[in-house]
Amino acid sequence: MTEPRQQLDGMQAYRRLLTYVVPHWKMFLLAIIGMVGFSITEVGFPALMKPLVDDSLIAQDPEAIALIPILLISLFAIRIVVNFVATYCMSYVGRAVIKQLRKEMFDHLLSLPTAVYDKTSSGSMLSRMSYDAEQVGRASTNAITVVIQEGLTAIGLIALMLYYSWELTLIFIVIGPFVAWVISFVSKKFRKVSKRIQNSMGGITHVTEEVIEGHRVVKTFGGQEVEAINFEKENDYNRKQKIKMDVLRVLSMGVVQLLVASGTALVIYYATSESMRDIVTPGVFVSILTTLIVLQRPIKRLTSVNEYLQTGIAAAQSIFTFLDLKKESDTGSTKLSEIKGNVTFSHVDFSYDADTGKVLEDISFTAEAGKTIAFVGRSGSGKTTLVNLLPRFYDSNSGVVSIDGHDIKDIELNNLRQHISLVSQHVTLFNDTIANNIAYGGLNNASRDEIEHAAKMAHVSEFVEKLPEGYDTMVGENGVLLSGGQRQRLAIARALLKNAPILILDEATSALDTESERHIQAALETLMKNRTTLVIAHRLSTIENADTIMVMHEGKIIEQGTHDELLRLDGRYALLHRMQFSDRED
Numbered sequence: 210m211t212e213p214r215q216q217l218d219g220m221q222a223y224r225r226l227l228t229y230v231v232p233h234w235k236m237f238l239l240a241i242i243g244m245v246g247f248s249i250t251e252v253g254f255p256a257l258m259k260p261l262v263d264d265s266l267i268a269q270d271p272e273a274i275a276l277i278p279i280l281l282i283s284l285f286a287i288r289i290v291v292n293f294v295a296t297y298c299m300s301y302v303g304r305a306v307i308k309q310l311r312k313e314m315f316d317h318l319l320s321l322p323t324a325v326y327d328k329t330s331s332g333s334m335l336s337r338m339s340y341d342a343e344q345v346g347r348a349s350t351n352a353i354t355v356v357i358q359e360g361l362t363a364i365g366l367i368a369l370m371l372y373y374s375w376e377l378t379l380i381f382i383v384i385g386p387f388v389a390w391v392i393s394f395v396s397k398k399f400r401k402v403s404k405r406i407q408n409s410m411g412g413i414t415h416v417t418e419e420v421i422e423g424h425r426v427v428k429t430f431g432g433q434e435v436e437a438i439n440f441e442k443e444n445d446y447n448r449k450q451k452i453k454m455d456v457l458r459v460l461s462m463g464v465v466q467l468l469v470a471s472g473t474a475l476v477i478y479y480a481t482s483e484s485m486r487d488i489v490t491p492g493v494f495v496s497i498l499t500t501l502i503v504l505q506r507p508i509k510r511l512t513s514v515n516e517y518l519q520t521g522i523a524a525a526q527s528i529f530t531f532l533d534l535k536k537e538s539d540t541g542s543t544k545l546s547e548i549k550g551n552v553t554f555s556h557v558d559f560s561y562d563a564d565t566g567k568v569l570e571d572i573s574f575t576a577e578a579g580k581t582i583a584f585v586g587r588s589g590s591g592k593t594t595l596v597n598l599l600p601r602f603y604d605s606n607s608g609v610v611s612i613d614g615h616d617i618k619d620i621e622l623n624n625l626r627q628h629i630s631l632v633s634q635h636v637t638l639f640n641d642t643i644a645n646n647i648a649y650g651g652l653n654n655a656s657r658d659e660i661e662h663a664a665k666m667a668h669v670s671e672f673v674e675k676l677p678e679g680y681d682t683m684v685g686e687n688g689v690l691l692s693g694g695q696r697q698r699l700a701i702a703r704a705l706l707k708n709a710p711i712l713i714l715d716e717a718t719s720a721l722d723t724e725s726e727r728h729i730q731a732a733l734e735t736l737m738k739n740r741t742t743l744v745i746a747h748r749l750s751t752i753e754n755a756d757t758i759m760v761m762h763e764g765k766i767i768e769q770g771t772h773d774e775l776l777r778l779d780g781r782y783a784l785l786h787r788m789q790f791s792d793r794e795d
């Protein structure tokens with residue numbers, strides 16, 4: 210994927226992520242209130258231990274004996290409520306953030322230039338949509354919950370200890386910095402490893418996807434072994450990284466807990482020493498001991514918060530990198546309600562990458578409204594690339610492509626594409642019914658009659674009528690349930706229904722047998738009559754009647770003229786023609 214600019218650093222990514230929380234600040238605030246409430250109840254329990262022991266049990270104070278059990282019950286009842294508020298509100302915010310991110314990613318996906326699709330594997334895109342978005346959700350909820358709720362609890366508990374006996378608490382303040390050091394060390398490691406794990410997850414899905422999509426090729430070319438080796442590599446890499454992460458987590462937690470336990474031992478030792486007996490009442494001792502036990506969980510969770518936070522940040526970086534990819538440039542403002550269909554290319558150069566050579570060089574021609582221009586030439590000579598410039602799937606490096614005298618870069622992108630129908634080499638069908646595939650997208654308000662008329666013209670009705678559910682038959686994922694020729698006929702029907710003044714046929718009938726092609730040829734010819742057509746043909750016989758035939762070679766137009774003119778010229782076209790003619794004789 211083309212990286213648009215420098216990747217955001219962790220802090221930038223986090224700050225940007227927070228902007229997604231801002232619209233939900235009320236819920237967020239409520240969540241924080243719930244968390245604060247929860248922290249208070251957490252501190253309340255050990256705080257009650259001192260009066261429970263000193264006043265109720267030892268001094269037998271009747272007031273305390275009555276009050277403390279009631280306080281204890283209320284404490285836990287309140288705890289349920291505040292915990293619910295905190296969890297519900299946080300989940301609400303987190304899910305809203307995930308949904309928004311996914312929406313923005315999907316919208317962005319719809320507006321990317323073709324070049325990005327060329328370079329992005331769908332596996333890595335899918336993993337961004339599902340895995341990364343989920344991770345980010347965790348970072349923005351779990352991490353915040355832990356930091357605020359457990360952080361406050363820890364602070365409250367430490368304050369309580371200080372209040373009951375600052376002497377004992379000091380010991381903990383001494384080991385504090387050690388813990389902090391371990392946490393910061395581990396956090397750095399985590400960030401690195403979790404980024405690598407995310408990449409290796411993409412590797413696994415990528416290899417799997419390729420095998421699923423290309424299973425026929427894998428089978429016929431005996432690619433199983435290579436694919437298995439590739440997969441093993443990715444799979445094993447992922448395993449190693451995951452283990453590394455688990456080990457790191459366990460070690461970091463263990464070290465931190467050991468430090469905490471040592472502190473606890475010190476406290477117990479110190480509290481029971483001779484000199485302390487007067488200051489530390491049994492109630493204070495029990496309270497502090499309880500505090501230490503309660504303190505374990507917040508500390509444990511605070512040390513593991515890094516894991517969430519770091520994976521979340523790595524995921525956010527990956528998402529924002531994607532969202533920062535430049536959209537298709539759509540700066541034109543001209544909207545043409547109707548066009549005649551005069552298409553002109555003048556001195557157009559194009560290359561896919563700046564560092565590879567020109568794919569199109571100095572292309573100039575005019576297709577007058579209603580005329581048919583055919584492009585012939587060897588595969589790889591740039592025919593598809595040339596016609597792809599017209600709907601601006603790619604933009605020319607220099608030169609001008611214009612429609613009715615308007616530079617297509619000045620025309621609003623959607624408006625431009627409205628006027629163009631395209632049937633390409635690769636037919637795309639959606640997992641829907643045949644009718645909905647013909648009336649796809651902007652055509653979805655076509656009537657059933659119009660759909661069936663288009664279907665009839667494209668000879669789709671021939672096979673649809675034999676299907677039990679007719680036009681309501683589902684075609685399967687990308688139309689796998691149809692043959693290549695049937696798929697192409699559907700694509701032609703779709704173009705017929707669109708009825709746009711400019712028509713691009715890029716080897717539109719290549720998957721048809723000669724018989725069917727001849728049938729459709731008639732339909733195509735009617736279709737081509739009233740509109741400007743750029744047709745790329747693999748069988749020369751289908752374009753003999755074209756108004757002009759352009760012969761392409763290595764990105765240049767080397768001959769142009771009518772069929773007869775080109776035959777008389779006795780150049781490359783005549784050569785191609787002779788070769789195909791002798792093929793047919795065979």
Ligand SMILES: Nc1ncnc2c1ncn2[C@@H]1O[C@H](COP(=O)(O)OP(=O)(O)O)[C@@H](O)[C@H]1O
Pocket residue numbers: 327561562568586587588589590591592593594595
């Ligand atoms: N998306 C792409 N990215 C980079 N290079 C491409 C891309 N598509 C085609 N090419 C290259 O551009 C040249 C012309 O290809 P194409 O226009 O598809 O030829 P044709 O349609 O005449 O067979 C080829 O060398 C091909 O390798």
Ligand SMILES: [Mg+2]
Pocket residue numbers: 592593594634715
């Ligand atoms: Mg092509």
